[in-house]
Amino acid sequence: MTTPSIDTTHIPPRFRSLMLALARGGATLAGVIQRGDGSLSAEVGTNSDGDGQKRLDVQADALFRDALRDAGLRWYASEEQPAPLAMQPGGAFALAIDPLDGSSNVDTNVSIGTIFAVYPAEDGAEASFLRPARDLIAGGYIIYGPRCCLVVSFGQGTQLYTLNPDTDSFDLTTPRVQMPDCFFEFAINASNYRHWPRPIRAYIDDCLAGIDGPRERNFNMRWIASLVAEAHRILMRGGIFLYPSDARKGYDKGRLRMLYECAPIAFVIEQAGGRATDGALPILDAAITDLHGRTPLVFGSAEKVDRVAAYHDLPDAEVSALFGNRGLFRA
Ligand SMILES: O=P(O)(O)OC[C@H]1O[C@](O)(COP(=O)(O)O)[C@@H](O)[C@@H]1O
Ligand SMILES: [Mg+2]
Ligand SMILES: [Mg+2]
Structure with missing residues (x-):
């Protein structure tokens, strides 16, 4: 052997x-x-x-x-x-x-x-x-x-x-992986939709609205429930992953651990030309304050991750509007 x-x-x-x-x-x-x-x-x-x-x-x-x-x-x-x-x-x-x-x-x-x-x-x-x-x-x-x-x-x-x-x-x-920045695929556990914060719901609503919505194009969806598999697919062909905080007990910082999961995934994604945030701020700009602490995680193609951050900056009325009335995010 x-x-x-x-x-x-x-x-x-x-x-x-x-x-x-x-x-x-x-x-x-x-x-x-x-x-x-x-x-x-x-x-x-x-x-x-x-x-x-x-x-x-x-x-x-x-x-x-x-x-x-x-x-x-x-x-x-x-x-x-x-x-x-x-x-x-x-x-x-x-x-x-x-x-x-x-x-x-x-x-x-x-x-x-x-x-x-x-x-x-x-x-x-x-x-x-x-x-x-x-x-x-x-x-x-x-x-x-x-x-x-x-x-x-x-x-x-x-x-x-x-x-x-x-x-x-x-x-x-x-020797040098370069993440493609244009694949219209998102990964999120959609069964938690009703628990998500409004900017995340608004972002996903607009993806689901497809060609009829403000993004004016159709999206595909994947959820493997394996962060590594999700990260690898996105590294190979682009797209976006989201595990946001949500209203369930124990999920106020999402599910994934900062030290063991989010920081290293953010590192390889950034180093391949992508972006990784907690929805708004870069994961790697945060401090690790607890060995088993968690953080919301959004990563993937830079333009898509930035767009999620922009939904967090929308005025409340805009983020709550049905996609048909949300005017700021035409593709
Ligand atoms: O079951 P959920 O809530 O969709 O969570 C899936 C996530 O949990 C994890 O399985 C957590 O990792 P562990 O298996 O190491 O606990 C991630 O790989 C995956 O992204
Ligand atoms: Mg594990
Ligand atoms: Mg894990």
Whole structure:
């Protein structure tokens, strides 16, 4: 059996052993998912956030912790752990991870992923993670789909690697991903429509009105319930993703976690020419104030994300108007 690896030619030297460890973890987890033991989706507990944990959530967390043991990490913070874990005392990095994203899809064989964010390690765990999101020095995700891919940015563009099943190595397939900025597709969990804030409802109303509405064109809609899969599709062909805050209990800042999900996704999207906000302000301009804190998330093609922000600036009467009467947003 070969040891999984990654082509390190375009990886800055200081990140190479970290990326090799992530690639090893990712390729191993891809194998676990492919073998598809039926018990992977069994509920085994709840994490400190109160989210149900599946066997695969717990297994993925243990697998990455183990793979990253000698990778130069000082701190390891996981969505599945109540507090950061100390790793190597002299380690240069603090890594935050959502080991298994999209876990509601485990038993349906729909794409799932892993999301990671890397910060410079400080002496304290909290100081390493509770800081401006823009302090991120690397971030990305692994998608376990029909192809297993690793997408990463070190702050100079976004790179895409694809796992070669013959060699167990992640080969560099796109050295600089450029997100297309023109695809008329939106992704949102529309079952929450009645709970959304009015600017989000107005934006989606106008998309749904299609050619007859102020946008004067038809839109398509997707919802996979797997942030990584949604991010990858948008990175490849454009569009927009929204997980806004809503009026349900516990959703006043949406669902997605700033540290483990939103900041690293915002980083790769920005580095590929897209935009990521909380609906109005850039995600990366905010500070991370709570290890498990959440934030609304809107990302995708820059023009579409900016348009969502503009709906937040509309006068109340305009945002409440039926699309037919909302005059400011003709395509
Ligand atoms: O079920 P909902 O409310 O549509 O939420 C789906 C979102 O929740 C998530 O599954 C949350 O991630 P986890 O699976 O890591 O908890 C995202 O991947 C996805 O975008
Ligand atoms: Mg997740
Ligand atoms: Mg998760």
